[in-house]
Amino acid sequence: MASLSVVTICFNNLTDLITTISSVKSQDRPPDEYWIIDGSTNKEINDYLSQADLPSYVRWVYERDKGISDAFNKGITKCTKDIIHILNSGDYYFGSKVISTAMNSFKDSRVMWIHGKYKQFLGGQWIVSGKPFNPKKLYLGMREVAHPTMFVRREVYDRIGLFPSDLRDAMDYDFLVRLRNEPYLYVEEILTVFTPGGNSEIHWRRCFKEGMKAYKRHLGYDPRVWVGYSKQLLIHAVLSLPIGQWLIRKRKV
Secondary structure, three states, X not given: OOOEEEEEEEOOOHHHHHXXXXXXXXXXXXXXXXXXXXXXXXXXXXXXXXXXXXXXXXXXXXXXXXXXXXXXXXXXXXOOOOEEEEOOEOEEEOOOOHHHHHHHHHHOOOOOEEEEEEEEEEOOEEEEEOOOOOHHHHHHOOOXXXXXXXXXXHHHHHHHOOOOOOOOOOHHHHHHHHOOOOOEEEEEEEEEEOOOOOHHHHOHHHHHHHHHHHHHHHHOXXXXXXXXHHHHHHHHHHHOOHHHHHHHHHHOO
């Protein structure tokens, strides 16, 4: 049976981290190890972790990093188990059986990674998003493939590499592009909930531009990338209008 490492990176956000830790602890199938990578500028999180009553599988590192990619990579390189899941601080599992569901998907040794549905706060409403990964549509960006729903075999990181240090926001998209030929499984269930205010949400313009850079780096120039970028600009513009709010209310779950 495959084993699981969970990684959470955090930065000066103890309240968010506590939410994530509680979610991990609530699972009916706990991870085999849980690494918390704390790059904070203060000791609040470190002091909490040092005093809290935590399961034996919890480990943490308290040291400054060079950004999100560097923090991700620190966590991944410390993982020793078969499957790795990155659950960002503030995000949490949708229910107590998410890890069980995810790990059951790896009974087939051919499956190298999985992803699924997720809840996010968009246009003033909580909605369910998530579509099966389609490598032929990478020019459209992540296309509702959410990084916090992705469980990946550790051997995949050994094969295709870690997260690029030159990207501040679209490192997950860069990873997805490199992941495109790895066999995967889409889980038709909600796996995680996104807490509003994430980095890619705040810096979405920069994120899209970095995504275009990542696509060109690995797949070459493709004019269709501009179609995907223009579509994202249009979506954000519409969501700021009353009709956008109405469309989200029609879609919400």
